[in-house]
Amino acid sequence: MSKQRAKLVVGNWKMHGRLAENATLLQAVAHGAGELPADVRVGVCVPSPYLAQSQSLLEGSRVVWGVQDVSAFTHGAYTGEVAAPMVVDFGATLAIVGHSERRAYHRESAELVAVKTQRALEAGLTPIVCVGETLEEREAGLTEQVVGTQLDEVLAKLSVQEAARLVVAYEPVWAIGTGKSASSEQAQAVHAFLRARLAAKGAAVADVPLLYGGSVKPENAEELFRQPDIDGGLIGGASLKDQDFLAICKAAAATSVAG
Numbered sequence: 001m002s003k004q005r006a007k008l009v010v011g012n013w014k015m016h017g018r019l020a021e022n023a024t025l026l027q028a029v030a031h032g033a034g035e036l037p038a039d040v041r042v043g044v045c046v047p048s049p050y051l052a053q054s055q056s057l058l059e060g061s062r063v064v065w066g067v068q069d070v071s072a073f074t075h076g077a078y079t080g081e082v083a084a085p086m087v088v089d090f091g092a093t094l095a096i097v098g099h100s101e102r103r104a105y106h107r108e109s110a111e112l113v114a115v116k117t118q119r120a121l122e123a124g125l126t127p128i129v130c131v132g133e134t135l136e137e138r139e140a141g142l143t144e145q146v147v148g149t150q151l152d153e154v155l156a157k158l159s160v161q162e163a164a165r166l167v168v169a170y171e172p173v174w175a176i177g178t179g180k181s182a183s184s185e186q187a188q189a190v191h192a193f194l195r196a197r198l199a200a201k202g203a204a205v206a207d208v209p210l211l212y213g214g215s216v217k218p219e220n221a222e223e224l225f226r227q228p229d230i231d232g233g234l235i236g237g238a239s240l241k242d243q244d245f246l247a248i249c250k251a252a253a254a255t256s257v258a259g
């Protein structure tokens with residue numbers, strides 16, 4: 001029988017939001033999250049300029065916050081970069097690293113993603129390390145090779161204790177923003193593969209939260225979250241609408257131990 005782990009739902013706002021609309025969204029999410037069972041955790045990863053706003057509106061709520069990227073450097077002459085300790089100054093606890101949009105549009109290598117993961121861990125953040133294959137790679141039968149290599153590059157740089165502090169998100173590139181989610185069977189198969197890879201690093205790493213991301217919506221969330229190795233979701237578009245995001249959190253609650 002599979003082990004029951006707590007559920008985690010994280011919104012990735014990407015480059016969306018303005019002060020006024022954020023306030024409405026953050027307040028609604030904070031309020032809705034307060035009604036979820038204790039074993040469902042909720043987070044939002046916002047554009048860096050809105051960290052202070054997130055801190056002021058979410059502090060004391062059940063919702064944690066963070067960023068969508070961190071610099072590979074701690075400080076210095078790196079114009080435009082945001083260092084992990086800076087986001088910690090605003091109460092952030094999460095940092096997405098290696099999102100496919102950064103790998104594709106900013107040419108982030110697996111090596112760079114691994115270094116960013118280290119910087120996030122050193123600052124005390126929980127890195128959400130994203131892995132995922134393109135449609136061409138899936139059709140060529142390369143899914144496990146691609147996601148396995150992406151994960152291994154990160155794990156190789158970490159101790160077992162550090163690796164145990166990760167969150168890993170499987171986000172098939174072909175499912176992101178397309179409205180075409182992976183089926184629950186497809187997602188579960190990759191999650192089981194990733195779980196085995198994590199377990200091979202050390203027993204303490206086997207239970208890191210494994211999130212699925214890619215066109216998660218209120219309609220498909222529960223079935224995805226019922227899969228034994230899917231511990232929640234990394235939500236893009238649907239995280240910008242309070243009702244949809246909270247419906248996805250409720251789907252997580254319906255599949256949680258207490259739900």
Ligand code: 13P
Pocket residue numbers: 012099171175176177178179213214215216234235236237238
């Ligand atoms: P969508 O939910 O919009 O497909 O985005 C998924 C994603 O990239 C989350 O990081």
